[in-house]
Amino acid sequence: MSTRRRTAALIFGCVCGAAAAQPADRGPGGTILTSGTETALWIVSARSDASQVFRRRAGGFFEPVPTLNARIVGIMPVGDRLYAVTGQGRFYGFSDGAWLASAVLPRERLPSDLCGDTRYLYALVRSPNPGELIRLTDDTPPDTQPFDPGGAPLSIARYDGRAWTAVAACPPALAPDAATDTPPRLGLLQGRPAVFRLVADGPQRGALEMYTQANAGTAWDRTVITPPLPRLDGFWFAEVAGVPMLVAALAAPDDGPHLKVFRRLGEADAGGSEWRAADVQLSPLPPGTGVARYEHATAFNQHLALLMTDRSGQRFVRFARIEGPPAENTINVREVVAGRAGPQRGPAWVHSLTLAVMLSVLLLLFLFRRAALAQPAALPADAAIALSFQRMAGALLDLAPFVLGLALVMGVDWRGGLRELFAWALGSDVTAGRLPPTRTLAWWAAVLAAYTAYSLVCELLARRTHGKWLVGTRVLSMSGERPTPWQTLLRNVTRLVELLPPLWVLAFLVVLTRNHQRVGDVLARTVVVRRIVPPTDQ
Secondary structure: OOHHHHHHHHHHHHHHHOOOOOOOEEEOOEEEEEEEOOOEEEEEEEOOOOEEEEEEEOOOOEEEEEEEOOOEEEEEEEOOEEEEEEOOOOEEEEEOOEEEEEOOOHHHOOOOEEEEOOOOEEEEEEOOOOOOOEEEOOOOOOOEEEOOOOOOOEEEEEEOOOOEEEEEEOOHHHOOOOOOOOOOEEEEEOOEEEEEEEEEOOOOEEEEEEEEEOOOOOOEEEEEOOOOEEOEEEEEEEEEOOEEEEEEEEOOOOOOOEEEEEEEEOOOOOOOOEEEEEOOEEOOOOOOOOOEEEEEEEEEOOEEEEEEEEOOOOEEEEEEEOOOOOOOOOEEHHHHHOOOOOOEEOOHHHHHHHHHHHHHHHHHHHHHOHHHHHOOOOOOOOEEEOOHHHHHHHHHHHHHHHHHHHHHHHOOOHHHHHHHHHHHHHOOHHHHOEEOOHHHHHHHHHHHHHHHHHHHHHHHHHOOOHHHHHHOEEEEEOOOOOOOHHHHHHHHHOHHHHOOHHHHHHHHHHHHOOOOOOHHHHHHOEEEEEEOOOOOOO
16 A cells, blocks of 8 residues: 555544544534434534433433533444444443443544444444454354454444454555545444445546445455435435435535435345335425535434534434335424423423313312213204214314414424324323423414314304314204303313313213213303204104
8 A cells, every 4th residue: 555545544534533423513502413223313412521412212202311521523322322432532332321431442543434233333444553453253163363454544343342353454445535525434234344435426426335245354345326426415324124225415505405315125145135216205394494404314213314404503303204204303403402302391380280270170070060961961853962983073174184284384293293292191291291392382282272263263153163064063052052152162262271182181071971072061061962863753
């Protein structure tokens, strides 16, 4: 290897090593790093003297973990443990609520990229000197021998929780390329390391290649994955639901960046695997977001989690999915770092007020409206109490347009929002103090306000909403007459209380009470009826 190439390799290791594991977004709020697995998503806000770390499990909220008093420059989860490398080349592992120092690479080298599985951490590093690492052979039983990279610019090392061992020296083709400043990426294919690189093909244009070994010590195989891509701004490897993927970001200054996603399909052992382009659907960005740039891609909960930064410095984690729309909402990183993205521990008065409202409703029902729960309604001959499924179907028909429409306007994924609300309603969140993210709460508050106003106006004018009209029901007083404006107002205003997630359990009154009444009906002395054929006199 010539002196010129050695010098280029040294510069490459120093420059891209500081971006270990992923390109970092450096702004006034510090460096933001992301990484994930199918079960956990990690966000790091790193500053010069300390790094805040946040973890979100699938189906849960972000929780802070103990701060590491160092500047983290790269992270990678391995099973349930998170490994972090600092700017000084030191490694730490977070597990069981504490950070513990881990073994360092020779001469405290900074890795240019990291990857991992459930057992091992892998690092792409500037090649060590001969003998600085040992190599674990594939013999049975395994044997060790000094590792000699043989002049290779880069090597792959593996950490098993005790020590680093060498895996392989990378081919000379992976030496730094003066035509591109994008470093190679490291990934795992069926448990064996693979290296991906960008091959420049003109200004702002390049193709992606992959280098793999069939077995340790064998020759590297080169595979061209993509044709030349225009305006290629960066690429990353991720494995989503067991499927290897390459995510390429294409710069487009006018309307924002575009994504190209390639996934590996087929069995590699059978020689039939190939990389194919795939279409993805993206979670919506918040209204008013400017043109943003993709900084990193990782996997989480059967999604691609994409770190983005807009021109104002706002950071987001946007989700992409191949089969169907994403079930995760776009995350505002600032809210995560500020502790507003959940699990929010709301003020004590919020939870006390929730319990007080529930107790007040129960007292009103059983002390002042106990008779109404069992009293038969005096209905006209052509009316009967609406069936429970009619009431539920009518409510869903009325509520769905507001849920979907306001989610679209406010940039909220309605599936993820409802899942967060159900977690609040069905879990122990009221007593534990957990609240959904602020964005979800704002969306649901808008839904409640719009739905209540719509129902009030419709029932004042026609005694029924469009949903009731579709299922053939209408509102009457328990005396069989048209409800008064006061009764209509009372039964609709109580929706604002009944539709609070911790109080959704009160909806079972529609099934349990004699007249299939909800709380608002019992308090207002109204019923929902269906039309029947009057009995004929014999």
